[in-house]
Amino acid sequence: MCSPKYILSILFLVIIITPSAPGVDGNMMSMLDFRYFRCVMKREWKCPDSEIGFYLFTPERPVSQRINVRHIHLLPKLGWKLTRKNVFIVHGFNGTHAKTPMSFIRDAYLWRKDYNVFMVDWSKLSRFPCYLSALANMRLAAQCTAQLYSYLTQNGALAKMITCVGHSLGAHICGMMSAHLTKKQYKIIGKSVFLE
Structure with missing residues (x-):
């Protein structure tokens, strides 16, 4: 049985985190939104993780190609070229690898014709x-993103030819990757979001 303190703390989180629905009369039950209980908080820190996806885009193949990180040696068959620069693009809270602004950033790098573009979807x-x-x-x-980064550097990619671009929480992920790398990242570009 749940303790009253536990129930009150969950109720507090639901009320604070959940936006009120339009047209609601303001009573306590209308504030409850149990969508919060669909949230996923990982307890195991193992990579690869099925809920973190990596997608490769290249100038020759500007379409989404999911990378099977268990068979990372197949990257060249997907169009990855060692001679090109690499960029990791990481979305933020409530984003995906296919939503804007991530798709705009991806297309800008592909337009240059000299980048392998890796989209991180968490x-x-x-x-x-x-x-x-x-x-x-x-x-x-x-x-998990640092593991893919390490694979590239272990297979000849130079750290100075790899950039990590993050939007909002994705910018923090780019920074946090360094804790899992033996070589420092060369370039991180981050964009945070401020609410007004």
Whole structure:
């Protein structure tokens, strides 16, 4: 049986985190939104993780190609070229690899014709209204992305030819990747979001 303190703390989180629905009369029950209980907070920190996806886009193949990180040696067959620069693009809270502004950033790099573009999709771990669990899940997203980064450097890619671009919480993931790398990242570009 749940203690009263536990129930009150969950109720507080639901009320604070969940936006009120339009046209609601303001009573206590209308404030409850049990969508919060669909949030995912990872307890195991193992990579690869099925809820973190990586997608490769290249100038020759500007379409989404999911990378099977268990068979990472197949990257060249997907169009990855060692001679090109690499960019990791990481979305923020309630984003995906296919939503704007991430798609704009991806297309800008592809337009240059000299980048392998890796999109990191951790949307299942960062969906609305689960901000608190998204904060906790950033560590795992950073760890798994760092493993892919390490694979590239171990197979000849130069760190100075790899950039990590992050939007909002994605910027923090780019920074957190360094904790899992033996070589420092050369370039991180971050854009945070401020609410007005």
